[in-house]
Amino acid sequence: MKINKFIWPNGLRLVHCLDTSTQMVALNVLYDVGARDEHPDHTGFAHLFEHLMFGGSLHIPDYDDPLQTAGGENNAWTNNDITNYWLTLPKQNAEIGFWLESDRMLSLEFSPKSLEVQRSVVMEEFKQRCLNQPYGDVGHLLRPLAYQVHPYQWPTIGKELSHIAEATMEQVKDFFFRFYAPNNAILVVAGNISWEITLALTEKWFAPIPRREVPIRSLPQEPEQTAMRRLEVERGVPVDALYMAFHMDGRDGSGFYACDILTDILSNGQSSRLNQRLVQAQKIFSSIDAYISGSRDAGLLYVSGKPAEGINLEQAEAAVWEQLQELSEDLVDEHELEKVKNKFESTQIFNNLSYLNVATNLAWYELIGKAEDIDTESDRYRAVSSEQLKAVASKVFNKQNASVLYYKAKG
Numbered sequence: 001m002k003i004n005k006f007i008w009p010n011g012l013r014l015v016h017c018l019d020t021s022t023q024m025v026a027l028n029v030l031y032d033v034g035a036r037d038e039h040p041d042h043t044g045f046a047h048l049f050e051h052l053m054f055g056g057s058l059h060i061p062d063y064d065d066p067l068q069t070a071g072g073e074n075n076a077w078t079n080n081d082i083t084n085y086w087l088t089l090p091k092q093n094a095e096i097g098f099w100l101e102s103d104r105m106l107s108l109e110f111s112p113k114s115l116e117v118q119r120s121v122v123m124e125e126f127k128q129r130c131l132n133q134p135y136g137d138v139g140h141l142l143r144p145l146a147y148q149v150h151p152y153q154w155p156t157i158g159k160e161l162s163h164i165a166e167a168t169m170e171q172v173k174d175f176f177f178r179f180y181a182p183n184n185a186i187l188v189v190a191g192n193i194s195w196e197i198t199l200a201l202t203e204k205w206f207a208p209i210p211r212r213e214v215p216i217r218s219l220p221q222e223p224e225q226t227a228m229r230r231l232e233v234e235r236g237v238p239v240d241a242l243y244m245a246f247h248m249d250g251r252d253g254s255g256f257y258a259c260d261i262l263t264d265i266l267s268n269g270q271s272s273r274l275n276q277r278l279v280q281a282q283k284i285f286s287s288i289d290a291y292i293s294g295s296r297d298a299g300l301l302y303v304s305g306k307p308a309e310g311i312n313l314e315q316a317e318a319a320v321w322e323q324l325q326e327l328s329e330d331l332v333d334e335h336e337l338e339k340v341k342n343k344f345e346s347t348q349i350f351n352n353l354s355y356l357n358v359a360t361n362l363a364w365y366e367l368i369g370k371a372e373d374i375d376t377e378s379d380r381y382r383a384v385s386s387e388q389l390k391a392v393a394s395k396v397f398n399k400q401n402a403s404v405l406y407y408k409a410k411g
Contacts, residue, residue, distance in 0.1 A: 001352075003362065003371050004195045008202070010211045011183025015362050015371045016198045017190040019355040025094040025191035026356040027087050029101050030363035032186075033179035034081040035158075036151040036219060036297070044158020045175045048122050048167065050078045052176075053085065055114030057104035070096045078156050081296045082367065088356055091192045095201055101187070102205035105180060110173055119164055126161050134237045135407060145231050146245045146300055146403040150222040152293075181212035186366050190359035222247070222298060228399050232406040239286075242316050243405040244303040246396045251296050251368050257380050258392040259292050259301050264340045265332060265389075266290040266303070266323065271339075273323055274305075283308050284319045296368060301396060313406045324397035331386040345378045 004016040035046050053076065054063050067074055067087060074087035089097050108114075130136045139155035147153035158164055187206065189198045225247055249255040267274045267290040278284045288305030303324075307316040351357050352374065365373045395401075 001358075001372075001375055003374075004198075005366075005371065006199065006202075008182065008207050010207060010209055011181070012202075012206055012209070013186045013366060014198070014202050014206075015186065015188040015366050016193075016195050017188075017355075017358055017362060018194065019191050019358070022192050022355050023091055024088050024355060025091050025097065025189065025193045026359040027089075027094075027097040027101055028188040028190070028356075028359035028363045029085045029105070030186045030188070030367060031083045031085075031180055032184050032367060033083055034079055035154060035156045036080045037179065037217065038151065038154075040151070040154075040159070042163055042167065042171060043154050043160070044122065044126075044156075044164045045167070045172070046083055047078045047156050047158065048118065048164055048172070049175065049180070050076045050083055051118040051121055052108060052114065052172070053104050053180075055118050056109035056111060057100075058107040058109060060100060060103050061109065063100055063104065066096060067100060072097065079295075080152055080156055080293075082364075084360065084363065086356065086360060088191075094193050094197075095205075098201045098205040102209065105182060105185065105206070106209050108176060110169065110176075112169065115167075115169060115172060119167065122157075122164050123161060126157055126164070130155075130157060131161075134235075135241060137235075138241075138243055138405070138407065141231060141233060141407075142243050142245055142403065142405050145229050145405065146225075146247065147222055149220040150297065151219060152222075152295065152297065152299070177212055178215060181214050182206060182209045183211045184214045186363045188359045188363045188366070188371075190362065191355040219297065225401050225403075229403040230406070231404075232408065234408045234410050237407065237409045239306050240313050240409055241306050241407040242304065242313050242320070243407060244317070244320065245403045245405075246301045246303075246398075246401050248292065248299055248301045248396050250298045251294075253298070255388075255392040255396070256292075258384050258388050259396060260294075261337070261340055261344075261381065261384055262327060262389060262393055262396075263290040263292055263301060264344065265327070265336065268340065268343065274303075274320075277323065278305075278319055279308075282319065284311050284316055288320075313408070317404065321399075324393070327393040328390065328397050329394075330390070332389050334386065337384075337386055337389070341381055341384075344381050348378050 006014045070093040072089040076085040144153045248259045274288045285305045286308045290303045293299035362371045
């Protein structure tokens, strides 16, 4: 993949990738701010800004109208590490994207009306996703059980509804000017647009935006967990559910890729171990899944499932531990490992066929290392051996490293 890069004097990192197979252009703006950067008493702000950024900027009162008129689409998402915005446009209207994104990087309108509208939207989303949906509060229960000091202990949507309900305009402005800065952003332009035009449009629209004083990130490091933690709750849900979380390496850790492979061995596809053994053969679970958080700092490996009828949570948990113990004691067969690696490689290839996916993925790789790593990600998975899987499983699937949530249906 041919990648061009440039860093502007104001700190904005520009990444470009030409794709002449499409008549479209994608702009992806990644801001290096997520829920982990929030004050513990003012959570949910990163997610609030995902919405506020569409509520009018300094010179453009309505973001969506000019974009849609030009044949474009857009969306955004937030997690604990980043906030990501993307748009697509026909190539002849690409400059409209530069105009829109640069203006809201410069400053928002910060109107009381916009704050109230977006605050209401976010609060309603909190209620629907976390308070009124079955199992919706799992993140609010399991995260603080697993994390004692690191800000991963609250979900992206925020700790409490009151944190957004009571957010002031001063707090909102402070958050914006601390984090929404060219020197805290990566702009990726992909699709049918040349490097020369991309440079010219970025210089025209983004280069004049001044640098800001972005705080140096200094987050508390989570201490090693030395004893199993347990929590049991009762809710008005259809069936019991089991949630288990294990501390694992962050993106820079040696065990990150091994943990990702372990979860694929456990639950990726019909032939995976947990599905074959605990759902189909033994009928202990009606459904079960294993996955990683994928976070930049030390993250979590999750196992979650709903026991089959007649199986209690204690029996279900014991069955899971038996499967985890096997990974800790025995080498994974080379054929099984190769199958998982092949599946990841094909997913990686197909995921980067779309110019929009390329724009989003390049921004992420540039943030955590360099954009060019997009071409070598598969090699990192290929390098994981059965011996490494066993060693990592032995370390991660340790009962002292586990946080277990019993989510029981009220009788």
